[in-house]
Amino acid sequence: MIPVKGHKHLFRDEKSGAIINNDTQGYLQYKKMRDQKINQDNEMQKLRSDVDEIKLLLRELINKSS
Secondary structure, eight states: OEEETTEEEEEEOTTTOOEEEOOHHHHHHHHHHHHHHHHHHHHHHHHHHHHHHHHHHHHHHHHHHO
């Protein structure tokens, strides 16, 4: 592996010429942030679903009492 100048976590593969990122800490941080975003999106979707259900139940309650 040949280090890329100016980038401490980047290396060039000698056989293929591909650039390889060796920043495991940055990758783990990215995965953690991605998982938090997915969890946040799922929680938001659940809250929306719950609100829709509450609205439906309120409409049914209003229609029964009319």
